[in-house]
Amino acid sequence: MTQLALVIDLNVCVGCHACVTNCKEWNTSGEAGPMVDQNPYGKDPTGTFFNRVQTFEVGVFPNTETIHFPKSCLHCEDPPCVPVCPTGASYKRKEDGIVLVDYDKCVGCKYCSWACPYGARELDEQQKVMKKCTLCVDRIYDTTMTAEERRPACVRACPTSARLFGDIHDPDSEVSKAIRESGGYPLMPEWGTNPANHYLPRRKTKLRIREDELERADNPLKIDSQLPKPGKAEPSLDDVTSW
Amino acid sequence: MHPAFSVVFLTTLIGAGQGLFLALFTVESYAAFGLLPAQTNSFYAIGSAIAMILLVLGLLASFFHLGHPERAWRTATKWRTSWLSREVIVLPAFMGTVFLYGVAHWFSINPVLAELPSGASVNITAVLGTLGTVLAFALYICTAMIYACLRFLREWHTPLTVINYILLGGASGFTLAAALAATEAPDVMPLLASWALIITALGLIGRAATLIRNARLKPKSTLQTAIGIKHPRIVQKAQGMMGGAFNTREFFHGQSVALLRSLKWAFLLTTFVIPLGLLSLGLSQAAGGTLLLAFVVQYLGLLAERWFFFAQANHPQNLYYQSVA
Numbered sequence: 001m002t003q004l005a006l007v008i009d010l011n012v013c014v015g016c017h018a019c020v021t022n023c024k025e026w027n028t029s030g031e032a033g034p035m036v037d038q039n040p041y042g043k044d045p046t047g048t049f050f051n052r053v054q055t056f057e058v059g060v061f062p063n064t065e066t067i068h069f070p071k072s073c074l075h076c077e078d079p080p081c082v083p084v085c086p087t088g089a090s091y092k093r094k095e096d097g098i099v100l101v102d103y104d105k106c107v108g109c110k111y112c113s114w115a116c117p118y119g120a121r122e123l124d125e126q127q128k129v130m131k132k133c134t135l136c137v138d139r140i141y142d143t144t145m146t147a148e149e150r151r152p153a154c155v156r157a158c159p160t161s162a163r164l165f166g167d168i169h170d171p172d173s174e175v176s177k178a179i180r181e182s183g184g185y186p187l188m189p190e191w192g193t194n195p196a197n198h199y200l201p202r203r204k205t206k207l208r209i210r211e212d213e214l215e216r217a218d219n220p221l222k223i224d225s226q227l228p229k230p231g232k233a234e235p236s237l238d239d240v241t242s243w
Numbered sequence: 244m245h246p247a248f249s250v251v252f253l254t255t256l257i258g259a260g261q262g263l264f265l266a267l268f269t270v271e272s273y274a275a276f277g278l279l280p281a282q283t284n285s286f287y288a289i290g291s292a293i294a295m296i297l298l299v300l301g302l303l304a305s306f307f308h309l310g311h312p313e314r315a316w317r318t319a320t321k322w323r324t325s326w327l328s329r330e331v332i333v334l335p336a337f338m339g340t341v342f343l344y345g346v347a348h349w350f351s352i353n354p355v356l357a358e359l360p361s362g363a364s365v366n367i368t369a370v371l372g373t374l375g376t377v378l379a380f381a382l383y384i385c386t387a388m389i390y391a392c393l394r395f396l397r398e399w400h401t402p403l404t405v406i407n408y409i410l411l412g413g414a415s416g417f418t419l420a421a422a423l424a425a426t427e428a429p430d431v432m433p434l435l436a437s438w439a440l441i442i443t444a445l446g447l448i449g450r451a452a453t454l455i456r457n458a459r460l461k462p463k464s465t466l467q468t469a470i471g472i473k474h475p476r477i478v479q480k481a482q483g484m485m486g487g488a489f490n491t492r493e494f495f496h497g498q499s500v501a502l503l504r505s506l507k508w509a510f511l512l513t514t515f516v517i518p519l520g521l522l523s524l525g526l527s528q529a530a531g532g533t534l535l536l537a538f539v540v541q542y543l544g545l546l547a548e549r550w551f552f553f554a555q556a557n558h559p560q561n562l563y564y565q566s567v568a
Contacts, residue, residue: 056480059476187469201472
């Protein structure tokens, strides 16, 4: 069994929205039809997106952290949106676990969006069908592309490599290792949806330096020691060099 | 949730239609066992016609909910998993049964199919009526389960939702049947009005129980579980867009808490308290106009009740859309 998924590293995401832009660019130009915008240049522009980056502030000033939180369909292993669909337009692929919508079967009743606790589905206001992240299914199997290019558009766009893509059922994949070794977690575990996408938590990078590491430990003859402090009146480096 | 008027009308109209049919067949069953004098065929036929009108209007309203109504036939395909699909199958089946029931009465095509040991005869309308009763209850259950099966919409995820759909649909249907009986079959009016009183009172108990239950609900999902960060204080600073999206339009009712609160008392009054008074008055004075007024008030109350039912459901996705910037 394969379950393709994204693993998103919140420790690395800088909230640049490049994934949002590239997702929209790739998916609006695809054979499934455009992701339509309303009022794109006017007041309150709105439109269909598969991916959003949200920002949260955690803590009380000055002890705050900014969390940039990319949000898209989590391709749940037990997707609540699929069984409720009356037409079968919403389905989960057996071969790779991607949850997809057949735009030709969807009646636009919005029931699946009610059944998704994450709000991952959006009704396209012009085509009147439900749309959501496809994990770039029209891209990742396209053999006319190089292996490097056969990854979701958002993953390709991320400048900080905050987005990893792979099979979370393969224990040796990059994503499985990341989940295992960096504390990957699912969203809203209380609903038992078993999301395939995981998030890696914010981590404080700490340097642990012991006292003996400040001086060379392999310095038995004590030849080098800490340099004497220069006198306050002596010229500093800035005074004698222009770099 | 944002209440869609298509669904508000669908659920209230077919609920009343089902209730009216159940009321008609209640009268026929009583009459079959000699507990009531037999009624004219025109009472049943007119009643079935009114039920049909309600059901057709409801079905019509439901099409306004669809983005692609021309593909509606597809919605009957996934009945194994989807309550919505089951409703799509049961509704036309029920409508067909009501239609045949009405036709059988209108043209007095009512051959005796069998005879019970007690001497009561089983007519074709009795068979159709029994089938229709089963389908009417199946339809109530399907309609209610569409909402009750969504486990994270906790205001809906309770057996009370199913009970209320049955009771509120039944109440409005029996009230309408009582108003109809006042002119068409005066000697069964007291029975129907009494049942309408009882079902309305039970509906009040059921709906009040739901309101009390929902007032005590503690959300299972929090911003902490939504983004997976364990900190008591998390504030949203951006939601990824500023002009709104499907997520901000579909899942928020956009009204003030004060309006919601006053609507709650308004629908409790108009769906239950006032109709109870009007039904008692109409029952004691045998006044058809008062009973009809009771139905109109109760139906308007049900519209408010259904609007509130949708608005009150708080979708967990709303956690991700707390503030624009």
